[in-house]
Amino acid sequence: MPNYTNSVWSETTPAPPYPVLDGNVEVDVAIVGGGITGITAALLLQRAGRRCAVIEARRIGKGETGKSTSHLTTALDVPYHTLISRFGIDGARLAAAAQRAAIERICTLGEELNIACDFHRVPGFLYAERPRDVAELEREAEAVAKLGMQAVLVSHVPLPFPVARGLRFDNQAVMHPRIYLQALAAAYTAGGGALYEETQVVAIEGDLCRVISDRGVVTARSVIVAAHVPIVNRVLLHAKLAAYRTYAVSVESTGNEPDAIFWDMAEPYHYIRKLRLGERHLLIIGGEDHKVGDLADTTLPFARLENYVRARFGRATEPTDYRWSGQIVMSADGLPYVGRNSLSSRVYVATGYAGNGITQGTLAAMVLTDEVCELANPFTELLHATRIKPIASARAVVSENVDFPRHLVGDRLSLRRHEHDNDRGQALASIPPGEGKVLMLQGEHLAVYRNANGQLSALSPVCTHLGCIVHWNNSELSWDCPCHGSRFDPHGRVLNGPAVAALEARPLPEAEGEAVPDEAIILETGEHPLS
Numbered sequence: 001m002p003n004y005t006n007s008v009w010s011e012t013t014p015a016p017p018y019p020v021l022d023g024n025v026e027v028d029v030a031i032v033g034g035g036i037t038g039i040t041a042a043l044l045l046q047r048a049g050r051r052c053a054v055i056e057a058r059r060i061g062k063g064e065t066g067k068s069t070s071h072l073t074t075a076l077d078v079p080y081h082t083l084i085s086r087f088g089i090d091g092a093r094l095a096a097a098a099q100r101a102a103i104e105r106i107c108t109l110g111e112e113l114n115i116a117c118d119f120h121r122v123p124g125f126l127y128a129e130r131p132r133d134v135a136e137l138e139r140e141a142e143a144v145a146k147l148g149m150q151a152v153l154v155s156h157v158p159l160p161f162p163v164a165r166g167l168r169f170d171n172q173a174v175m176h177p178r179i180y181l182q183a184l185a186a187a188y189t190a191g192g193g194a195l196y197e198e199t200q201v202v203a204i205e206g207d208l209c210r211v212i213s214d215r216g217v218v219t220a221r222s223v224i225v226a227a228h229v230p231i232v233n234r235v236l237l238h239a240k241l242a243a244y245r246t247y248a249v250s251v252e253s254t255g256n257e258p259d260a261i262f263w264d265m266a267e268p269y270h271y272i273r274k275l276r277l278g279e280r281h282l283l284i285i286g287g288e289d290h291k292v293g294d295l296a297d298t299t300l301p302f303a304r305l306e307n308y309v310r311a312r313f314g315r316a317t318e319p320t321d322y323r324w325s326g327q328i329v330m331s332a333d334g335l336p337y338v339g340r341n342s343l344s345s346r347v348y349v350a351t352g353y354a355g356n357g358i359t360q361g362t363l364a365a366m367v368l369t370d371e372v373c374e375l376a377n378p379f380t381e382l383l384h385a386t387r388i389k390p391i392a393s394a395r396a397v398v399s400e401n402v403d404f405p406r407h408l409v410g411d412r413l414s415l416r417r418h419e420h421d422n423d424r425g426q427a428l429a430s431i432p433p434g435e436g437k438v439l440m441l442q443g444e445h446l447a448v449y450r451n452a453n454g455q456l457s458a459l460s461p462v463c464t465h466l467g468c469i470v471h472w473n474n475s476e477l478s479w480d481c482p483c484h485g486s487r488f489d490p491h492g493r494v495l496n497g498p499a500v501a502a503l504e505a506r507p508l509p510e511a512e513g514e515a516v517p518d519e520a521i522i523l524e525t526g527e528h529p530l531s
């Protein structure tokens with residue numbers, strides 16, 4: 001099986017380790033999570049005179065930031081004509097200004113710190129491959145014109161396959177997200193900032209905030225939860241969010257493709273960029289998104305992307321040595337939730353960036369720095385995290401959250417049906433090495449995994465967030481929860497929140513003709529490719 005967890009960035013970026021938290025510390029601001037949001041916020045707050053501590057569960061940049069294709073665009077995943085209908089002309093204009101402000105902040109930080117992340121300006125093309133999408137594209141062109149954005153309709157899009165029409169946005173940008181992130185972290189720690197890795201936050205308590213981790217407690221006046229999804233506010237905010245998987249592959253570029261970024265109007269959609277990696281020129285093609293836990297065979301999106309590359313770019317098969325996927329989190333109304341957590345005056349959240357999280361994570365860091373420092377920021381009101389308006393978003397909230405009770409009840413019922421179908425021995429024998437399956441064995445639901453050596457181990461399949469049943473993800477070897485996107489490695493450890501606790505280990509009933517070795521019941525340790 002190909003390696004499906006090999007991001008083009010991770011191999012090429014040295015990442016010095018930072019210490020684990022050892023005991024208790026006191027700071028002005030505790031920041032949970034070392035991705036683009038957390039590290040940018042730490043640096044900006046430090047510049048504003050605040051003592052900070054960043055607490056990262058794994059390694060910085062190992063979350064979604066290290067998987068991003070890093071298109072830095074003023075265009076958003078949600079079309080501007082939709083934003084105008086939800087937030088009005090002024091709200092949509094402010095959203096566009098926020099994107100521009102984030103791109104410019106990334107640019108100035110890169111210049112000030114002399115970061116060799118290859119940040120450079122490129123044109124961006126939204127393109128309609130099919131003639132039937134042209135009317136929608138023209139509608140978007142009208143909307144962005146009303147907002148005064150730099151974008152023009154074009155009949156030629158510089159791609160090596162036919163395209164009906166395009167909308168060109170000038171002055172967009174790209175960069176290498178992991179080099180950028182590592183450089184921000186280096187500047188922050190060189191300035192005396194505390195950064196702890198391999199330290200998982202499990203709770204945030206009290207008014208003088210106590211951030212409880214598995215290694216010690218950080219006490220702070222304010223806490224920023226920059227964990228991509230909030231690990232506080234376990235219900236309310238999640239009712240407005242939906243987690244998706246998105247996929248990417250990289251292939252050698254012929255060198256003839258223009259240095260530009262592209263995204264299409266298909267459903268699911270695709271995005272394309274070029275990348276210089278030393279002497280190599282690569283193309284990155286991404287997309288094929290689906291809701292977390294909704295696809296039985298997660299190798300399919302990779303196969304579809306590779307077909308797309310063959311059909312559109314005329315490449316032979318074996319297109320790539322880089323394939324990876326990651327999580328994106330959609331908000332109900334198309335803009336991120338950034339600001340004070342509900343019922344809390346000192347805890348701040350930032351989430352719901354969709355596929356625009358490099359810019360919106362930067363934006364969130366700018367907005368939250370000003371909130372913590374009690375300074376006015378032009379984007380605070382637009383993005384505040386407790387908003388339930390505009391009204392249009394209410395429908396999206398309801399439709400996304402229909403999935404939660406459906407999975408909570410429906411997945412258990414379908415497991416009960418399997419109980420009668422499957423004899424225990426057959427059920428276990430049906431799991432090949434390197435695969436997992438949720439089974440009903442002797443009246444108990446079990447998430448059973450067979451490692452490469454053939455040894456079986458078992459976990460409770462009940463997600464530790466709000467109790468849905470996890471599904472096996474066969475390309476990333478993880479247990480994924482379809483309700484709010486928590487993910488766990490084969491041994492149950494958390495890969496993506498909102499869950500903070502591991503899946504519980506369970507003894508596995510011995511199957512006829514297949515003795516289960518002790519070490520399979522005591523779960524193996526070892527590094528998951530994504531950890």
Ligand SMILES: Cc1cc2nc3c(=O)[nH]c(=O)nc-3n(C[C@H](O)[C@H](O)[C@H](O)COP(=O)(O)OP(=O)(O)OC[C@H]3O[C@@H](n4cnc5c(N)ncnc54)[C@H](O)[C@@H]3O)c2cc1C
Nearest residue numbers: 033035036037057063064065068070071201326356357358
């Ligand atoms: C394939 C792909 C392509 C993308 N392309 C683009 C693009 O072109 N342009 C764009 O703008 N965006 C893009 N995105 C989205 C963007 O990368 C993300 O939205 C963004 O990086 C999120 O940043 P973050 O800081 O919120 O989260 P992360 O980078 O995930 O950082 C959060 C950190 O919090 C840590 N954490 C979680 N729970 C805890 C806990 N309990 N205790 C301590 N630490 C914890 C995690 O380990 C993680 O390191 C893409 C994403 C993917 C996956």
Ligand code: FES
Nearest residue numbers: 463465466481484
């Ligand atoms: S129940 Fe919410 S992520 Fe699993």
